[in-house]
Amino acid sequence: MGLTFAQLKSGPVNFPPVPVPVSGFCEPILIHQFSINQMKNILSADKENPDVDEEYRVRNQLLKFLNGYEYEPTEEDRLALLDIFSSGQIHEVYSKALKLNGKGPDALREAEKN
Numbered sequence: 001m002g003l004t005f006a007q008l009k010s011g012p013v014n015f016p017p018v019p020v021p022v023s024g025f026c027e028p029i030l031i032h033q034f035s036i037n038q039m040k041n042i043l044s045a046d047k048e049n050p051d052v053d054e055e056y057r058v059r060n061q062l063l064k065f066l067n068g069y070e071y072e073p074t075e076e077d078r079l080a081l082l083d084i085f086s087s088g089q090i091h092e093v094y095s096k097a098l099k100l101n102g103k104g105p106d107a108l109r110e111a112e113k114n
Contacts, residue, residue: 058090
């Protein structure tokens, strides 16, 4: 059996996170998938605030990709990213999260093969 549009419309759709290989880690990292509007909200958050720099914004977005839409980034977790990832890995995770959410898991897996 499948889901009807009415069922989909009745509540927020929560897509399962996708395991994504990241250089330097022996296990894949789970990256969340979002609806179009959720992704738009994540990418546009803090854009109008002149006190927020790009690095801060990217860390918040990355934390949402790693923890899900309802997660609220903390300063502790923003700092933890710097202990966990290299700058190249942050770029890799961010790029793969954008690709995953723009083109889907199949496109991401296909890109990994090439």
